[in-house]
Amino acid sequence: MRFSRMLIPTTKETPNDAVLASHKLLLRAGFIQSAGGAGLYNFLPLGKITLDKVRTVVKEELDRAGCNEVHLPIVTPLSLWEETGRADKFGKELLRFKDRHENSFTLSPTNEEAMVNLVRQTVKSYKQLPLNVYQINWKFRDEVRPRFGLMRGREFLMKDAYSFHATTEDMQREFDLMEQTYKKIFTRLGLEFKVVEADSGAIGGAGSKEFMILADSGEDTIMVCDSCDFGANVEVIAEDETKCPKCGGNLSQTKGIEAGHIFQLGTVYSEPMRAEFLNENQKLEPFVMGTYGIGVSRLLAGIIEQNHDERGCIWTEASAPYNVDIIVAKAKNEEQMAVAQKIYSELQAKGIDVILDDRADKKTGFGVKIKDFELIGMNYAVVVGNDISEGKVELIARKDLSKEIVSIEDVVNILVEKLA
């Protein structure tokens, strides 16, 4: 992609009302913009690309774990919510409206009822179990106070998975599989995270675990053990507790951003909704369920909260909109453009996501391009400038801003190796 053809409205000034680094930087770097209402954002080209990259990582790992991707309508009949009593329980956070025939609907904030409905209409036998179905779809919650940009929007992208089983043991097996799958997803995304014991809240059910991105700006306080892998949200453990209940080690307090949550549901939805299958003994039984969520758009904010500096975003390799930014110092210089084009094509041929900053207007000098690189936070920049007379280009790593001069012939292989 050529920078000159892309809508990337970076700004020098920080919006006054943004507080969190991720909120400020995603706005300044042109990933998102306000859509005019609280907690509603337009995803601009860079934001859309990044969101899709993160979404793809989530999808690939779930598919690998045997889950089935489906797509449910965002508009759900309120009657489904009345079957489980959650129409009342969810309160005002559940946005309701009526169609022209005066039928009531909601904009889905989560889809337990809708997914149980899907499955009860199609799965009738224990032979069809277990089953894990998921979607990656927009959710709407009429939050009391949306805030912090993508961290707590009213409309947000969430992966929600639901598993259906004949027995509690099999559901617990799937629960463990999902925990492992989530660990793979968060690791691939390059995140530092902690799995903690959590409260089940409005979703209900027995056990639940949260996946916390460790960041000082996190809204959740968690207790972590320094000698084993135990961790818990302060919702479920006394905040003044100092000893690990699992191994007796020391507990310390830290902040986390909840980016994933997995639940053992049991039959709390399948029973009231009469979602049943016929077992081996020809008896009807309610499905034993689990449910598993990841806040995909929140992950973008979480990645930046954990990875940024005073100059801008520092995307991880799996999440960066582009891994390499080729900066042509003087885009009107034909030799520089030719060298840049060559490196660009070779990187593309190697399957690396690369953008060519070919902007040649007189307002956009070298300084602007390098500042944009640092603000947007792609992994590496290749500066094609005066050094080409000696057969060299400059390679800059965004993470530590280290620079090295490398030969034009080597730069592609060096990048392929670094990004492997």
Next chain:
RNA sequence: CGGAGUGUAGCGCAGUCUGGUAGCGCACCUGGUUUGGGACCAGGGGGUCGAAGGUUCGAGUCCUUUCACUCCGACCA
């Protein structure tokens, strides 16, 4: 829902106290000079001052009502 604040050009703001021609910076357009760390000079376009009502010869400014947004708190898979 309680507390605090802010609405003036795409963005960031001044002007409001003390009523009298709508301002500044960034961005944008034209021309010229620049060109390795967010350039310079000259010229230019863009506003029903959040909305409604009121006071006044005259309202961005004063009064009343209302809406929206932001922050703190409570709440939150």
